[in-house]
Amino acid sequence: MSTQDPLENFYRQFQIFVKNNPNVISAARAASQIPESAKAVIILSPYSLQHQFPRDWVSSSYKKTIVERPERLLACSMGISAAITMYPALFTLKSSHNKMGSLLSPHVYKVHGSQWPKEILRLCKEADSKLAQGKLEVPDSWNSGDIYLSSKTVQALQGSIGALETAVDSIFKGPSPEHISNRAFVAIRPPGHHCHFATPSGFCVLNNAHVAIEYAADSYDVTHVAVLDFDLHHGDGTQDICWKRAGFKPDEETKENEEYDGFGKKLAEFPRVGYFSMHDINSFPTESGFATKENIKNASTCIMNSHDLNIWNIHLSSWSNEEEFSKLYRSKYRLLFAKADEFFKTAKSEMADMGKPFKGLILLSAGFDASEFEQKTMQRHSVNVPTEFYTMFTKDALKLAQMHCQGKVLSLMEGGYSDKAITSGVFAHLIGLQNQDWIKEWGSEHVVKEIVRGCKPAWKPYKTKRSKDVIRVWAEEVIRLGRSMIPEFEDVIFKSKEKIRQKTDVAPTISQRVTRSHGHYQPTSPVKDSDVKLDRHSPEKTTTVDKDRNVPFIEQHFSDEDENEDDDYVYDEELNETFNKTVEDITIDDISRHLETLEIVQSDDEEEEQQSRSRSQRSSHQQQQQQPRRLQSNGMYKIPSRTTTQHLRQSRNPNAPGYEDSDISMISHISTTRKHTTRSGGRW
Incomplete structure (x- = not known):
């Protein structure tokens, strides 16, 4: 490897x-x-x-x-x-x-x-x-x-x-x-x-x-x-x-096959x-x-x-x-x-x-x-x-x-x-x-x-x-x-x-x-990049290449000019404010609610087994409500609706017992005491 x-x-x-x-x-x-x-x-x-x-x-x-x-x-x-x-x-x-x-x-x-x-x-x-x-x-x-x-x-x-x-x-x-x-x-x-x-x-x-x-x-x-x-x-x-x-x-398939009637x-x-x-x-x-x-x-x-x-x-x-x-x-x-x-x-x-x-x-x-x-x-x-x-x-x-x-x-x-x-x-x-x-x-x-x-x-x-x-x-x-x-x-x-x-x-x-x-990377300059312009094939049958033939879709727009896009820069204040609001409104409550609807429907036996397991662990769950989901035996996830929203409204303490960095997918933990009203914090 x-x-x-x-x-x-x-x-x-x-x-x-x-x-x-x-x-x-x-x-x-x-x-x-x-x-x-x-x-x-x-x-x-x-x-x-x-x-x-x-x-x-x-x-x-x-x-x-x-x-x-x-x-x-x-x-x-x-x-x-x-x-x-x-x-x-x-x-x-x-x-x-x-x-x-x-x-x-x-x-x-x-x-x-x-x-x-x-x-x-x-x-x-x-x-x-x-x-x-x-x-x-x-x-x-x-x-x-x-x-x-x-x-x-x-x-x-x-x-x-x-x-x-x-x-x-x-x-x-x-x-x-x-x-x-x-x-x-x-x-x-x-x-x-x-x-x-x-x-x-x-x-x-x-x-x-x-x-x-x-x-x-x-x-x-x-x-x-x-x-x-x-x-x-x-x-x-x-x-x-x-x-x-x-x-x-x-x-x-041209060969004879006795399996076919x-x-x-x-x-x-x-x-x-x-x-x-x-x-x-x-x-x-x-x-x-x-x-x-x-x-x-x-x-x-x-x-x-x-x-x-x-x-x-x-x-x-x-x-x-x-x-x-x-x-x-x-x-x-x-x-x-x-x-x-x-x-x-x-x-x-x-x-x-x-x-x-x-x-x-x-x-x-x-x-x-x-x-x-x-x-x-x-x-x-x-x-x-x-x-x-x-x-x-x-x-x-x-x-x-x-x-x-x-x-x-x-x-x-x-x-x-x-x-x-x-x-x-x-x-x-x-x-x-x-x-x-x-x-x-x-x-x-x-x-x-x-x-x-x-x-x-x-x-x-x-x-x-x-x-x-x-x-x-x-x-x-x-x-x-x-x-x-x-x-x-x-x-x-x-x-x-x-x-x-x-x-x-x-x-x-x-x-x-x-x-x-996180914390060990060195910011790099942006990588150099290139152009992309994409379209679609022609249904026309062609078996030879003729440089002078009438090629379908040749009139399509391909932006290959080196244009100065700052010249026609237009700032749309209303759209930016609306866009910012949509990002700001993405809450953990929303994410959890949508994921909850993806719970797998269990059979009666599976549900009874899980209820039994839940009763035996009830006292533990009451003390540790930072577990807003359970893994089923088949690897499926379940996010109980009673605990998810309440728990996810709270910021998690990185110093609390049981906190693991690996819990975070795509995100690494950064301690901060600042409060932000948008995704970008003060920058946006």
Whole structure:
């Protein structure tokens, strides 16, 4: 194992954030009572950056149409850091740098067969020599405007599989029973939901969702999974593999197999997977002028509990105001959860009839290209969702998980191709993943614009600062955190000669790392940065590269000029005051109340056992009310409503018996006697 901690730069930058925002500490003292098992895990996949567009001999205008780029992870990191600054005690950050999966692993073979993974390895191995000759590295039958390969793509795919395995392990096993986190988000690329059994499509060469599902089944006996897909585009690959799981012969499978009957059907496979998607029926892979009749039918399939299939598709509709969208969500989009609920209820009944145990999981295919902030050239059909949707949908998914899956939710990043769409979408999604409320001001155009400045070339802090500019100061904290999240940004995106890497002892948790490092870090100058501008692929089939051809989406806006942003600096006093109030109003009471709603429903036997344990320890609890939660035998958390609010209103005494620094996740303790009315203390 490497002696270098890839999160060290982040830890050090986080300490600077804490120092600049002392009011975070007073909140952290109480929030330290929240156990690791109540926190959401965020998995970073640094190897995903190795998948880079390799055709150096094409025109610059053509390169601009390649929108599935490493820079997408930088924009994602901005969204992650924004969520962390709002709720630093509710997230655990992990890097999967030491976890390389295999394309030849059983959970990949079960999804894609044995030939497709080997074909990918062969093509990647041959890619560099073809590229050196100015030839396309992918077969003529592929859409070369979407798919590209190089020898480094193998590392990216292996790293992605490793990240998926890390996430699944985190929510089912954890480092220990007390550190099992029910919810995980994986920042991963390339996406996967367009990849079929043995056919790549729409940037996707492996189906990440189904690979994760097979790993969960093999390692933790998961029997049923509901995939909830909110990407702008239909996950045709994920749905197609559900047909394979139901026992239907894949279109790509040519060999004779005696297990299939005369209609190409055999016994269904476990785990059983239901697919529930909301998408734009007029976008890829059902774009008018390019879509086949078969694709349109597939993207409109609705079938429940028949022929071993559970598939439900809902098409996005246009809306003109928030009230109209709210009605649309309640009346139309929420139907997906009703169908997923039906899928799980039927599954439980069937498993009981067979005398077999049921074990469920919810998997979110988290694409952010339906965002109101996505490029209009991508959303050519006037349908999208407001940023708050990502919080609403995710919170509904948590409720479903509480009912059927012991709270287990695995979220995988899919689409999203503009800085603003990814950053704001991930931000809102992570707030929802911890069952907290989304604040409208957080998703305003002004706020999002400030954050995504960190995705520009050679980012530099503003020269002009106003003491009351809450948004600008906060955004620059977010940017520094996001840019420090993955060291490989330096080589792949920033391309700076200077690399800041600090050797340190590897600690098992973020809380321990932050606690131990506090007071010993040396503030560093901001790392040098680079540009990001993201968009979306073309559905157009292309097998040759022509520098002069009419490339779709070439008219998109790419901000590559070196503009002096101080010249047009506008201070919005009203918005800053409102934003400051929203941050100020985040109280431990609020956090606790929302987490309390995520208590796992216990069986009668489990509840009686816990009540007995509670009676025997009652006197101890009366003396030590600083324990506002109990761990259940299955590693789940419980925050009793009677004690939580009362206790968390009090500041914790660091000198009190039983106080441990490691209780604080993402926050280290700083003694202070100052009283602060906002997160930033006197500075904001």
